Amino acid sequence: MMSVSYTNIEKIIGPLIYLRNNHDTSYGEVVSVHTPDGKIRMGEVIEISKESIIIEVFGETDGISATNTRVTFKGEPFKVKLSTDMIGKVFNYIGEPIDISTRRMLPGKVISSQNREIEGSPINPCAREAPREIIQTGISAIDGLFTLIKGQKLPIFSGQGMPHNRLAAQIVTQASSTSEKPFLIIFCGIGILQDEAAFFLDEFKRSGKMQHIISFLNFADDPIMERLIIPHVSLTAAEYFAYDLGMDVLVVLIDITNYAEALRELSSAKEEIPSRKGYPGYLYSNLAALYERTGCLAGKQGSITQIPILSMPNDDISHPIPDTTGFITEGQVVLNRDLFKRNLYPPVEVLASISRLMKDAIGERTTRKDHADISSQAIASYSEALEIRSLISIVGEEGLKDNQNRLLDFARSFEQAFLRQDIHENRTLAETFSRLWESLSKLSRHQLTRVHREHIDEYYQETW
Known part of the structure; x- marks a missing residue:
């Protein structure tokens, strides 16, 4: 598709650029912003009306001028290159390999003919198969009481200062499949701190499982648009390895709260009417677009299982983020602060946790008759x-x-x-x-x- 360029910007508000709508564009289209000092920033179309086009810029808008900046529409949505060479490596929000110590891109990009749109394709509900096999985490509270089933989305509800990072690292390094199909773990860090990223990668390397893990990392001081994109990139990679290559894929997303906060910040910048606690009214559908990219499909050998981890603000399970997540997913594992204060790890609150698919998959064939x-x-x-x-x-x-x-x-x-x-x-x-x-x-x-x-x-x- 031919690219289109604009040289006149109507206004700039925070990370948003407003253009007069003079051509046919599409939601999610990629743009490049060329500033007078020669720098190029990426952006994405986030809203379209008859009069204007709103673009979210990845990064600061400092140096962007209303008259001397060129905005070029690429004519296509965000895509990510996918290859088996990605296994064992660490990537940023657009699938480019990075060094976490410097957070700079490494030389050499992923070489592949597979270039997929990050939003994925809608899954026909009739094509879903009922999950029947388990994923073993090596954690008694989960394996024994709230068993994780292949194709399930089982979130972990935690709170600030709780050991959800430790638990996530333990799940990633210990998880295994009971079938003979190849097993892959995709770890997605959303808005995490530098030392948290270092902790995760140190744990992955210590376990000797690094060659079975693909990591996508977004840091706390990265632009919010990158935070909104990276889980979609991770799930696009999961779909490729599961449905194209026939692998069982476990996706661990941490922290979904940071994703929702970025969504709220973007909604506020767009001056949208807020819903509960300032979150946009489309929080439910936006989270569902992530969680529903999970499951076992008829005619496909692989599967995608998802563990989204979120920290509940003020430990409030009725907060919009855990509340909405609970409506979409098939259970939850809740961490309890009182147990944590008693130095009990993992501090799983048994009576508040549930795995709704567990009863259909456990038993003599997969676990044990009792x-x-x-x-x-x-x-x-x-x-x-x-x-x-x-x-x-x-x-x-x-x-x-x-x-x-x-x-x-x-x-x-x-x-x-x-x-x-x-x-x-x-x-x-x-x-x-x-x-x-x-x-x-x-x-x-x-x-x-x-x-x-x-x-x-x-x-x-x-x-x-």
């Missing part, structure tokens, strides 16, 4: 134990019955032997189930009301 029973029993018993802990402040421990004391013993064992785990500890499913039975055996047999008798006879450990 998995559904013992996970349900553990959650139910833990809920009862927490109620008893609250009761102690009123009646004291002396007033408790035997079965209540057993529940308290179970809760202590459940937290310390099952939930608590080292950041570099990679547990097998067998070890996870063994630890869960160790805790459940603190209860009497008649308290295991959710477990089939044959499982109790086989796995129950007499401790009383």
Whole structure:
């Protein structure tokens, strides 16, 4: 498509350039902005009306003049080059290899004939297949209670200062597929700090899994438009490796809150009418455009599984970001600040977490025959134990019955032997189930009301 250039800018507001609409353009079209000092900045069309075109510039608009700047429309949307050579490397928001110590682009670009639009193609709901296989994370709280299923989108809700970075690094370095298909992890850092990026890459290298990971990084001081683009680039890469090359791909996105904040900042610059807490009314559809690029498709060998991680402002799970995310995704793993203060890692809040696809994929074929029973029993018993802990402040421990004391013993064992785990500890499913039975055996047999008798006879450990 032939490029079109403008030399007169109507106005400049923050990162936005306003042009008079004199030609047919399209939403998301790439532009280059040539300043009088010879610099070239990239930009994207973000709004079109009969009278004007609004462009978001990547970076500062300092030095851009209303009369001496040339804006050239490229005639195509953002695209990213894709190749198997990307595996094991680190890239910026447009898929160019970078050195994180200097944050400069490295010589040599990705050489490939595959040049894909980053928005992806809509997935026909009828083409989706029900997920039936699991991804093992090596983390007992997830594998045992809220199992991650291939093709699922399972977010992690955290808060400021919580160990979600550690948990993300542990998932990336330990995750594995139970099938024989090649397995790839794509890590996308959205608005992260320099030392956080260094931590992640150090952990990836330490684990020896760097050759199975592709990293896309956007830093906290990068332009907000880059922050809005990078998750789409990551998911475009995931679609290529999953649906073209037949790989099982796990995408870890951190921090979705930074993405939503960038969306709010852009909406404010465009002077749009805000919705809840100042976020744009299209926050739901925008997040859905990310989350729904996940799944198993009929006729395709590979799959895309997604773990978006977000930090809840003020630990408020009803905040628009986690609230909206919960409506779109198939469950959530919630981190609890009280458990974190008690130095319990990972501080998973069991009663607030759920994996909605878990029940359809676990069992003798994929995990173990008693998995559904013992996970349900553990959650139910833990809920009862927490109620008893609250009761102690009123009646004291002396007033408790035997079965209540057993529940308290179970809760202590459940937290310390099952939930608590080292950041570099990679547990097998067998070890996870063994630890869960160790805790459940603190209860009497008649308290295991959710477990089939044959499982109790086989796995129950007499401790009383």
